[in-house]
Amino acid sequence: MVINTRDTYCNPIVLPDYPKLRAISRADRQDVWGRSGKVMLSEADIMREAGLEISDVQLLYADVRSHEYGRIAENDVRATADPTVCYFDGRWYLYTTSGGIYDSDDMVHWTAHFDDTWMPISAPMAPTVERFRGGYYATANSTPLHIADNPLGPWRLVGEWTLQDGREVLCNDPMIFADDDDRLYLYWGLGISIMGAELDPERPNMFLTEPKVLFQFDPENWWERFGAGNEDWFRGFIEGSWMVKLNGTYYLTYSAAGTEYFNYCMGAYVSDSPLGEFKLQPSNPVSRSRTGFIKGGGHGSIVRGPKDTLWCFYTIPVSADAIMERRIGMDPVGVAADGSLYALTGCDVPQFKPGILERPEDGNQAGLVQLCTFKPTLASSYAPGHYPLLAVDEALHTWWQPAEGDNKPQFGVLLQGKYFISAIRLMWKDIGLHFDAGIDVGPYQYSIEYSDRAEGDYWTTLVDATENEIDLTVDYRTFDPVLAVRVRITITGSPEGVTPGLLDFSIFGVSAYHRKNKGEERV
Known part of the structure; x- marks a missing residue:
C-alpha cells in the first residue's frame, strides 16, 4: 500500500499541556479530602x-521507595x-x-x-x-x-x-x-x-x-x-x-x-x-x-478503536529526574490462538493510526525507519555532560543541552546517506524547571531545515514552528517526502526560565536506494 505519513502516529503519543510533577519538592497533600480522623x-x-x-x-x-539514595532530582518535570x-x-x-x-x-x-x-x-x-x-x-x-x-x-x-x-x-x-x-x-x-x-x-x-x-x-x-x-x-x-x-x-x-x-x-x-x-x-x-x-x-487500559480493532494504552518510564517521570504509549492488541491477549508494545517508529489497517495486531509499522541513531551530530554548543550525541542515543534518560548563554541553540545530524524523510519526532527536556520558584512551562518554538548536500550552506525549511503556541513535550510532525542528507533544528523560543533540552531527536524515512523486483533501483 502507498504510505501516507499523515495516516501515522508515533510513540510516545502526542498530548498537549502535559501535566506537571514536582520532583524537587512536593506539595503537602495531607487531608486533601478533609477526612482527618477517619478509620478506613x-x-x-x-x-x-x-x-x-x-x-x-x-x-x-x-x-524501598522511601529512600532518596541515587535519586537526587535536578528539575521538576512533566509527567503522566x-x-x-x-x-x-x-x-x-x-x-x-x-x-x-x-x-x-x-x-x-x-x-x-x-x-x-x-x-x-x-x-x-x-x-x-x-x-x-x-x-x-x-x-x-x-x-x-x-x-x-x-x-x-x-x-x-x-x-x-x-x-x-x-x-x-x-x-x-x-x-x-x-x-x-x-x-x-x-x-x-x-x-x-x-x-x-x-x-x-x-x-x-x-x-x-x-x-x-x-x-x-x-x-x-x-x-x-x-x-x-x-x-x-x-x-x-x-x-x-x-x-x-x-x-x-x-x-x-x-x-x-x-x-x-x-x-x-x-x-x-x-x-x-x-x-x-x-x-x-x-x-x-x-x-x-x-x-x-x-x-x-x-498500568494501562485496553479499548476498542475504529473498525472494531483493539488498542492498549500504557505507561512508558523515563525516570531522568524522578521515578514518576513517565509518558504514554499506544499499540495494537490481538487475541492469540490460545485465547491470550497480546499487545505489540514498544513500537518506536511511525505506525498507522487506528482505522487504517483491518488487522493492526498482525503488524502496524508504516515502513519508515529511524535514521538518526548514533549518527554524527553537531551543535552550536553543549552543557557539560550533555553532548549532542545524547539526543540520538535511543535513550529516554539522556539529553542534549545547549550551553548557558546560547540564545539561539542549533542541533544537526548527518544521515550518512541519501534518504527520503517524511516524519520527525521531538521530545523536550525542560532544564531548570522548578515550580516552587515560579518557573512554569509552555510552548517550544523552532524551525527544522534539511539539505540534500553533505556540505555547504544549502538549507531548505521543512517545518516552521517558530510561531507555535501549543505546549507539546512530545512533538510528532509529518510532511511530504523530501530527499535529505542533513537535518538541523534551530530553537527560537522556549518557556521563560527554562533551558531547552532534547531527550530525543528522530527523523524517519526510507533509503533513496531501494530494492525492486530483486534488482536495485536508484532514486
Whole structure:
C-alpha cells in the first residue's frame, strides 16, 4: 500500500499541556479530602479479616521507595501515566494521572480539558471512569466516587466506598467496570493483591458483595518479581487492574513490578465471570517492552478503536529526574490462538493510526525507519555532560543541552546517506524547571531545515514552528517526502526560565536506494 505519513502516529503519543510533577519538592497533600480522623479499611485489613496470609511485600516496597539514595532530582518535570481510555458516543476520552481530561475523534489527535471539579483537585492518581445508567462515574487512588452528566465533567461527589456493614474502604488503583447485564463492579489493589466486588447499581459507592481477593503476587510468575531483571523472588508489586470482556471471556489485566523499571508490564488472568475464579491466561505478559527506545508497558487500559480493532494504552518510564517521570504509549492488541491477549508494545517508529489497517495486531509499522541513531551530530554548543550525541542515543534518560548563554541553540545530524524523510519526532527536556520558584512551562518554538548536500550552506525549511503556541513535550510532525542528507533544528523560543533540552531527536524515512523486483533501483 502507498504510505501516507499523515495516516501515522508515533510513540510516545502526542498530548498537549502535559501535566506537571514536582520532583524537587512536593506539595503537602495531607487531608486533601478533609477526612482527618477517619478509620478506613485498607487492602491489608480486608485480607486479614478474610484470614488470608499477607506477605511483607507492601511494607518492603514502601521502604524501598522511601529512600532518596541515587535519586537526587535536578528539575521538576512533566509527567503522566496510568491511562484510562473510554469510548463514549463517537469519541475517545483519556484520563491520566495528575492530568486533565483529553478527548479525540481518532485516538491520535487529543484536546486537553481542565475542570476544577475533576475529583476535585484536578490531579487524580490512576483515575478510572465508566458510564453506567446515563451517568459517568469516576474515582482514583484513595478517592471517593464521583459522577458527572458528561465525560468532561463537571463532577460531583457521590460518597466514600462503603461495605455492607457501613465501614468505609480505601481503594487504590481502582477500575470501575459495567457489564452488559446492567451490573457494576469495582476492581482495585496496590501491592499485595488484586481485589474485586460487585456494587449496588442504585447506590454505586456501596458494595453489594464482600471484597474478594481475585489473585495475589506469585513469584513463580517471573514478570511479577521486583527489579529491573525480575531478580527478587521475595518482593513483588501488583497493581493497575483493568477489565475487558471479549467474546464472553473476562480478561483482568494488572501491572507489575515497579513503574520506574523498563520491564514494567501488564499480565492477565481470565475467567468466565466478572469475579472469578480467575486463572492465568496461557501466555503472559500481555504488554512488555524491555529493549529499544520505547520501554515499559505497564498500568494501562485496553479499548476498542475504529473498525472494531483493539488498542492498549500504557505507561512508558523515563525516570531522568524522578521515578514518576513517565509518558504514554499506544499499540495494537490481538487475541492469540490460545485465547491470550497480546499487545505489540514498544513500537518506536511511525505506525498507522487506528482505522487504517483491518488487522493492526498482525503488524502496524508504516515502513519508515529511524535514521538518526548514533549518527554524527553537531551543535552550536553543549552543557557539560550533555553532548549532542545524547539526543540520538535511543535513550529516554539522556539529553542534549545547549550551553548557558546560547540564545539561539542549533542541533544537526548527518544521515550518512541519501534518504527520503517524511516524519520527525521531538521530545523536550525542560532544564531548570522548578515550580516552587515560579518557573512554569509552555510552548517550544523552532524551525527544522534539511539539505540534500553533505556540505555547504544549502538549507531548505521543512517545518516552521517558530510561531507555535501549543505546549507539546512530545512533538510528532509529518510532511511530504523530501530527499535529505542533513537535518538541523534551530530553537527560537522556549518557556521563560527554562533551558531547552532534547531527550530525543528522530527523523524517519526510507533509503533513496531501494530494492525492486530483486534488482536495485536508484532514486
